[in-house]
Amino acid sequence: MKNLIIKGEAKTPTVEFDYNKGELVISGRSIPENSIEFYKPIIEWLELLKVSDKDKVVLDIKLEYFNTSSSKCILDVFKKLEEIKAVGKEATIRWYFEGDDEDMEEAGQDFSAIIKVPLELITVDEL
Amino acid sequence: MDKSHLFEVYEDLDRRNVVLSFKGDLTSNLLTSILHVIEKKLDRYDESTPVKRKVFNVLVECLQNLYLHSNVDDQDANSKLSVIVMVAKSDNGYNILTGNVVPKENVKLLSERLTDINKLNKEELKNLYLETLTDGKRTSKGGGGLGFLEIARKSKQKLEFGFVPYNDKTSFFSLNVKITQ
Numbered sequence A: 001m002k003n004l005i006i007k008g009e010a011k012t013p014t015v016e017f018d019y020n021k022g023e024l025v026i027s028g029r030s031i032p033e034n035s036i037e038f039y040k041p042i043i044e045w046l047e048l049l050k051v052s053d054k055d056k057v058v059l060d061i062k063l064e065y066f067n068t069s070s071s072k073c074i075l076d077v078f079k080k081l082e083e084i085k086a087v088g089k090e091a092t093i094r095w096y097f098e099g100d101d102e103d104m105e106e107a108g109q110d111f112s113a114i115i116k117v118p119l120e121l122i123t124v125d126e127l
Numbered sequence B: 001m002d003k004s005h006l007f008e009v010y011e012d013l014d015r016r017n018v019v020l021s022f023k024g025d026l027t028s029n030l031l032t033s034i035l036h037v038i039e040k041k042l043d044r045y046d047e048s049t050p051v052k053r054k055v056f057n058v059l060v061e062c063l064q065n066l067y068l069h070s071n072v073d074d075q076d077a078n079s080k081l082s083v084i085v086m087v088a089k090s091d092n093g094y095n096i097l098t099g100n101v102v103p104k105e106n107v108k109l110l111s112e113r114l115t116d117i118n119k120l121n122k123e124e125l126k127n128l129y130l131e132t133l134t135d136g137k138r139t140s141k142g143g144g145g146l147g148f149l150e151i152a153r154k155s156k157q158k159l160e161f162g163f164v165p166y167n168d169k170t171s172f173f174s175l176n177v178k179i180t181q
Helices: A035-050 A068-086 A102-114 B003-015 B028-044 B049-069 B104-119 B122-133 B147-155
Strands: A004-006 A014-018 A023-030 A056-066 A090-098 A119-124 B018-024 B083-090 B093-103 B160-165 B170-180
Touching (some): A004 A035, A023 A068, A035 A068, A068 A102, A068 B122, A068 B147, A090 A102, A102 B049, B028 B049, B049 B170, B104 B170, B122 B147, B147 B170
Parallel strands (some): A090 A119
Antiparallel strands (some): A014 A023, B160 B170
């Protein structure tokens, strides 16, 4: 399976999904007006991953900002990880936030409360 | 507009400590530029990181609301109406003011929605946010129905809003979001 690499722009995040390592990273800022369009290839890639041989994946979310349009799409991404876990693979989410960013910490807790994949909150000095 | 009138506008903006103002069509590129400008300004004013984050987050939602809803008639792409955006310094933070023309039939719904949101406390806002996040719905404009909830959560203050009749079919909708230290 091919890796999924999308270069970040002013309103869209960098996406680095490495199939061999099972490491998926979304970083930067996700504030596009139309997030559905941006997240479509990500969802499709995860759909392929679900039926692939890969048995372990870790998704790192290192977002500085995300808008409400993206939040529903991020939830869709997490729901795909739920499906990946449900077919017997190991799936983990790591939610990174800057120590003094209470809103981002709370957003991580919010997601953690509504999804069935282990979500680890990780504090960093700077994203 | 004569010279003295322009000066009045200038003085008014100056008196209100407006750090950024815009009136016109809001395109996606312009939205990006406004966000870029405000980020640079907040850096220059040496604002604390939490204030910078809040102003930026709220401005993103306000601008995207304007962007998604400044078409009065969806059938006619030429009917894109101009909007107004202002970011002003206040005694203890910032005010983010936005205004746009909305169809008269939306006034009641908008007014009720904002009034309802203003009645909610922190916990209730969070619960409604999570409920809306997980409802799997998208609005007709591609929004998630979360914008005002997010603005209210981030601002932690009541949303100030008002309507002024514009013509027989439309009203001018204004929103003032306060960000404090």
